[in-house]
Amino acid sequence: xxxxxxxxxxxxxxxxxxxxxxxxxxxxxxxxxxxxxxxxxxxxxxxxxxxxxxxxxxxxxxxxxxxxxxxxxxxxxxxxxxxxxxxxxxxxxxxxxxxxxxxxxxxxxxxxxxxxxxxxxxxxxxxxxxx
Amino acid sequence: xxxxxxxxxxxxxxxxxxxxxxxxxxxxxxxxxxxxxxxxxxxxxxxxxxxxxxxxxxxxxxxxxxxxxxxxxxxxxxxxxxxxxxxxxxxxxxxxxxxxxxxxxxxxxxxxxxxxxxxxxxxxxxxxxxxxxxxxxxxxxxxxxxxxxxxxxxxxxxxxxxxxxxxxxxxxxxxxxxxxxxxxxxxxxxxxxxxxxxxxxxxxxxxxxxxxxxxxxxxxxxxxxxxxxxxxxxxxxxxxxxxxxxxxxxxxxxxxxxxxxxxxxxxxxxxxxxxxxxxxxxxxxxxxxxxxxxxxxxxxxxxxxxxxxxxxxxxxxxxxxxxxxxxxxxxxxxxxxxxxxxxxxxxxxxxxxxxxxxxxxxxxxxxxxxxxxxxxxxxxxxxxxxxxxxxxxxxxxxxxxxxxxxxxxxxxxxxxxxxxxxxxxxxxxxxxxxxxxxxxxxxxxxxxxxxxxxxxxx
Amino acid sequence: xxxxxxxxxxxxxxxxxxxxxxxxxxxxxxxxxxxxxxxxxxxxxxxxxxxxxxxxxxxxxxxxxxxxxxxxxxxxxxxxxxxxxxxxxxxxxxxxxxx
Numbered sequence: 001x002x003x004x005x006x007x008x009x010x011x012x013x014x015x016x017x018x019x020x021x022x023x024x025x026x027x028x029x030x031x032x033x034x035x036x037x038x039x040x041x042x043x044x045x046x047x048x049x050x051x052x053x054x055x056x057x058x059x060x061x062x063x064x065x066x067x068x069x070x071x072x073x074x075x076x077x078x079x080x081x082x083x084x085x086x087x088x089x090x091x092x093x094x095x096x097x098x099x100x101x102x103x104x105x106x107x108x109x110x111x112x113x114x115x116x117x118x119x120x121x122x123x124x125x126x127x128x129x130x131x
Numbered sequence: 132x133x134x135x136x137x138x139x140x141x142x143x144x145x146x147x148x149x150x151x152x153x154x155x156x157x158x159x160x161x162x163x164x165x166x167x168x169x170x171x172x173x174x175x176x177x178x179x180x181x182x183x184x185x186x187x188x189x190x191x192x193x194x195x196x197x198x199x200x201x202x203x204x205x206x207x208x209x210x211x212x213x214x215x216x217x218x219x220x221x222x223x224x225x226x227x228x229x230x231x232x233x234x235x236x237x238x239x240x241x242x243x244x245x246x247x248x249x250x251x252x253x254x255x256x257x258x259x260x261x262x263x264x265x266x267x268x269x270x271x272x273x274x275x276x277x278x279x280x281x282x283x284x285x286x287x288x289x290x291x292x293x294x295x296x297x298x299x300x301x302x303x304x305x306x307x308x309x310x311x312x313x314x315x316x317x318x319x320x321x322x323x324x325x326x327x328x329x330x331x332x333x334x335x336x337x338x339x340x341x342x343x344x345x346x347x348x349x350x351x352x353x354x355x356x357x358x359x360x361x362x363x364x365x366x367x368x369x370x371x372x373x374x375x376x377x378x379x380x381x382x383x384x385x386x387x388x389x390x391x392x393x394x395x396x397x398x399x400x401x402x403x404x405x406x407x408x409x410x411x412x413x414x415x416x417x418x419x420x421x422x423x424x425x426x427x428x429x430x431x432x433x434x435x436x437x438x439x440x441x442x443x444x445x446x447x448x449x450x451x452x453x454x455x456x457x458x459x460x461x462x463x464x465x466x467x468x469x470x471x472x473x474x475x476x477x478x479x480x481x482x483x484x485x486x487x488x489x490x491x492x493x494x495x496x497x498x499x500x501x502x503x504x505x506x507x508x509x510x511x512x513x514x515x516x517x518x519x520x521x522x523x524x525x526x527x528x529x530x531x532x533x534x535x536x537x538x539x540x541x542x543x544x545x546x547x548x549x550x551x552x553x554x555x556x557x558x559x560x561x562x563x564x565x566x567x568x569x570x571x572x573x574x575x576x577x578x579x580x581x582x583x584x585x586x587x588x589x
Numbered sequence: 590x591x592x593x594x595x596x597x598x599x600x601x602x603x604x605x606x607x608x609x610x611x612x613x614x615x616x617x618x619x620x621x622x623x624x625x626x627x628x629x630x631x632x633x634x635x636x637x638x639x640x641x642x643x644x645x646x647x648x649x650x651x652x653x654x655x656x657x658x659x660x661x662x663x664x665x666x667x668x669x670x671x672x673x674x675x676x677x678x679x680x681x682x683x684x685x686x687x688x
Contacts, residue, residue: 073666083658084655084658091648124150251652251653252652259659259660278667279671280680283616283620287610296649297599297637300649301637306645
């Protein structure tokens with residue numbers, strides 16, 4: 001298959017999970033430490049203004065949970081599609097030397113289909129913000 | 132393999148032609164021409180076998196190519212009969228046709244896969260465009276609901292299918308269905324669980340009981356043009372994939388001993404549920420939806436049989452059932468009233484349409500001299516070949532007798548009940564009538580001379 | 590670690606997903622549970638891939654992810670469409686097809 005099996009030959013002893021545990025501890029210590037530090041070091045004020053939602057300094061208006069323009073959904077959905085398709089570059093990135101020019105042309109074909117989809121979206125007007 | 136590449140590329144081509152061509156007639160013409168070309172390209176491969184797909188994940192043998200030809204031929208008939216009705220779905224005409232092409236690409240993979248990866252991709256390529264097509268009437272609540280239901284159920288069954296594949300891989304270490312070597316002495320419980328999951332997933336997809344409950348709702352809610360395709364070519368493709376997987380990977384004797392009874396029970400349940408619920412329907416569209424469940428029950432019988440007769444049977448069934456249902460739906464789309472009452476007096480008002488519709492219904496019942504009879508005959512005899520399945524065959528024959536009731540009720544309404552048919556007369560063109568009669572003749576021709584299909588098998 | 594642990598973990602995740610689909614009534618939650626089922630399969634495939642020293646299962650996982658993304662985009666579009674019509678994504682509200 002595409003990936004050669006030597007990629008998977010790393011050991012599986014419990015000790016090989018140590019770096020992950022270390023990173024986990026570091027992350028917890030850092031996050032916890034910073035939170036405690038800001039609590040101790042920062043100035044404290046109490047009042048009604050303090051409890052208001054903060055929206056870049058402007059007075060907040062209305063509820064945030066109201067219908068949004070459909071364009072946001074469309075853009076988000078298209079983003080998910082294009083974002084995940086890129087996953088096929090990973091096997092190629094690992095093996096691009098072994099696959100040689102044949103693999104290169106196959107990737108060019110893949111990207112060409114990709115751009116065909118992109119061109120279609122633009123022509124269809126899916127990315128226009130104003131109707 | 133030609134068919135897969137052609138339909139995929141032509142689908143993209145249609146998407147783009149939709150951007151630049153405004154004329155609806157031109158787009159329909161392109162779509163129909165493309166289907167004819169696809170049929171020829173696929174036929175060319177029959178006589179000049181090409182190279183296999185790199186990686187050996189797809190192997191198109193003569194059976195696959197014959198099934199592709201049946202699927203493409205039925206879709207061509209479908210486009211010619213109902214192509215005009217695609218315009219009612221919405222404004223994106225080229226996209227609807229393109230989605231049908233993408234489904235056919237999946238059908239091509241389903242008929243020729245050799246790897247479980249390709250099976251998964253085939254089923255998904257077939258399913259995802261259908262979710263969109265089912266919901267294509269955006270302002271119609273029933274269409275929306277059908278689409279959401281179909282999507283949730285389809286994705287749910289995909290989960291089961293994938294779990295089955297993962298368990299099989301865990302035991303055998305390969306996705307290649309020819310290299311699994313399950314015929315050894317000891318059987319891994321992972322394999323049995325995997326087969327069970329695969330049965331659940333695939334039964335969901337083809338709408339067999341006890342996983343049929345989405346079928347009537349979705350077929351009823353989706354626009355009739357779309358239902359006509361979903362219930363025929365797509366369903367047949369699901370069975371081809373099912374049979375291909377089971378006859379290649381799980382046909383060793385000690386494995387069949389474990390799953391044959393399960394499949395036989397599923398077939399029996401599907402036949403009973405489909406037929407006895409269809410009897411009580413008032414809407415013809417919903418009756419056809421339940422009848423598609425009962426026809427699925429007959430196709431599952433081929434899985435019980437698993438031999439050359441089973442392949443003969445399922446290919447004949449695919450052709451007979453698809454042609455007859457596409458024809459019956461083409462008439463249904465032109466009715467204003469989908470109940471039995473709407474068909475009253477059709478025999479007097481539109482004798483040719485009523486005659487063709489009668490032939491389709493007779494074929495669905497399985498009356499001799501129609502394609503449906505031959506298909507049922509081959510499927511039942513393949514099930515008989517397997518010992519101990521006599522009870523199932525007798526049950527199937529009883530169910531066929533029950534099915535005569537609801538099909539003949541429609542024929543009765545057309546010919547023997549007085550009334551004004553709720554048909555839209557301006558949509559019955561001479562060309563439509565001619566095509567409908569041609570389709571009916573095709574159904575009769577296959578029934579009289581099944582070699583029309585079967586002689587192409589090696 | 591023995592392979593059975595991975596099998597139990599992914600089967601447990603799978604069952605949680607199945608139960609979620611069967612019990613919950615919100616279309617989005619149901620959809621999330623389906624994604625959980627798919628990811629349980631992904632986990633199992635990766636574990637088996639390591640077990641068999643065969644990378645083809647990992648490529649399979651890529652395909653599952655991509656197909657799941659395609660399903661997400663179509664599914665979310667359908668859910669948004671239904672929401673615009675019904676102002677609800679509760680599958681219990683949808684009963685127009687039951688006669």
